Amino acid sequence: MKFFKPAILLTLLLLFAMGGVAYAFVDETRETTSPFLYLFIVIGVVVAYICTQMFFGKKLSNQVRVVTSYTLLVLLVIISVYPILFIIMTSLKVENALFSPTFLPVDEFGNWNATFDHYKNLFSGYNEQFVGWFWNTLKISTLSMIFGTILTVLASYALSRFKFRGRQSSLTLLLILGMFPGFMAMIAIYIFLQELQLHDTHLALILVYSLGAPLGGVFVAKGFYDTIPKSLEEAARIDGASQLGIFIRIVLPLSKPMLTFIALTIFTGTWVDFIFAKIIIFSDEKMTLAVGLLTFVRDMNASDYNAFAAGSVLAAIPITLLFIFLQRFLVEGLTAGASKG
């Protein structure tokens, strides 16, 4: 029974770990230990045993395996979704919800008591600068996406298709540049922008985002172009098409999935960036969503947790939907980047 050895070992290990966790959780100040603790331990041991059996033995019946798997899947769903539901519920609660004893928006008698006031305030109440932030972010993200995608595609197509002097060294240079922590460049960029009187402007953000985009996307895009057969372009060239014509009429339409991936990455990247935008922008009305939302909770004096929750839900919706609808491109992009090393 060779395969039982790791099973037993792992079960013991799990038991040991659970014991440690249990010990850490037991309240020494309390007189009696909670019965939940024992329940917790018993359930844990059973699950651990079934899991190890499932993994290492084949004796287990199919039903037990499937039932355990579904239990785990449901558990994972709860863990995945709980924080998301928490923030949605918070945005609907009447009182400052971080300190609220209930998960659902209910009053002290347990009656449903949800409010949309926090959302209303974002549009026409004391938090209405939110609308301005939203448009700022939309503008900055869209423009950065357009310019960034164009620059990335130009660079990656040139680097993939043409053998010119300095090609290999520019690829190496790009790799090396990517290894520096971004903050190192940020120090000098900040000083320069200050000297150019560009700090606290949207132009500065758009410049930095779109000009920095090729650094992140060029290898994925180049990997994609490497896989497009050259024969198509050669055929067009024989037909007398110019280099530019080939690029616009043949290569660009073919790169739609890759373009989507690059554009999506840049758009979401700029939409959620809170750190560079925070360094560059300091006027309240010029802030982006991420920076503005952070001011709701980062200020210790004026913590408006509900406003943050409502704003976060609104800010997250477009990004989350984009991600879910464009999952396919995401997977393709990730794997394309992977094969490059």
Place this chain on the structure above:
Amino acid sequence: MNRHSVKVSLFSAIIMGLGQIINKQYIKAILFFLIQITGIIYFVTIFPKHFMGLVTLGDVAQTVVNGEIIFIDNSIYLMVYGLVALIIAGIIISLYIFNIRDAFNNGKLIERGFETLDFWKELKLASSRQFPIFLLILPALGILFFTIFPLIFGILFAFTNYDFDHLPPGHLIDWTGFASFKELILLDDYSYTFYNVSLWTVIWAIVATITTYFGGMLVAILIQQRGIKFKKFWRTIYVLPYAIPQFISLLVWKNLMNEDFGPINEYLMTLGLNTVPWFNDPTWAKFSIILVNMWIGIPVSMILITGILTTIPKDLYEAADVDGANDYQKFRLITLPMILFSTAPILIMQFAGNINNFNVIYLLTDGGPIGEGYHPTAGSTDLLVTWLFKLSGLGNSGMPPQYNLASAIGIIIFVVIATISIISFRRTKSFKESDMIQ
């Protein structure tokens, strides 16, 4: 040695454009000659001043005239001018070399009995040949001004004393060689903090990478099992944590795990258990960060590994069934090697990415809680990169800027990541050459 090509290149080497005149390319000759004149004027007049500025970084920062402060030398400007001067010098020198090569090449053409092309034809030919340059010029300029220059300055800062005591225009900056590195690595003020932060950075990167990777693998396999229905539904739900912007989900977690008011501790109390100082105890904080990071990172690995699981040929498993292998053996001998082989580069990229994982630390703990014996600029969960950020004094971090130390840390991070990348690149290359799979 009496060949025409050698002769004209010698002429061009003495006076730019002279060789071109002999080659009967007059417009080009005039252009080259003008370049030479401007070059000489530049090297005599402007270049020495700016170059010396880069070397000395200024002599006098400010003087007082009639009770008014007048700024004289600004070390940062001098650095910029000096660097630009070096670049212009480089361009002039490369044009000079190009001029010699051009004379040589056209001389060769004449030796073989051809006519040299006239200027406009040559320009047209060059522009059609240089289509990639035309494509590259915009992205290249962008990277030059917004990545390369800033990084060069960042690197230069590490070798100066540029900190809150030496801020232009009121003060001068000086070159200090390796003093910043010495301060970090050897001197008492920072070295203890530096070693501990580095150690935690390495531990964090290893543990964060492994937990999310194998966690993602387990989830992917769990969904992919026989008999599990609604595979797509499960996957869509599990991708949600990845789709939510990190600045939101991380702040939510920070509040969920608040020691005094957070819901998780409330639940623990209702169950009669002890509350946990999630982010308030140095050891627990590290543990909690890794837990939250799993929530964020597992979805990506899951997506990736699911993609690979579907590409593993089914007949491998059928063959294993025939041989009487159990599930564990099938996993260890087929699934695991296939996944590891296809994702090894990603694993290494994730490791390097985790070394620079700024968001998780910054939003969850901002480096805290205070580490015992640490320099006040760093906390017990600070990574090198978040420490760098704090030392840079950017973004109202509340620290006086110490650009030199921040840049030195940046260089150290670079060296580490570059080493990892080179080693992994070699390994994957040998992997591919060994032809293990496909």
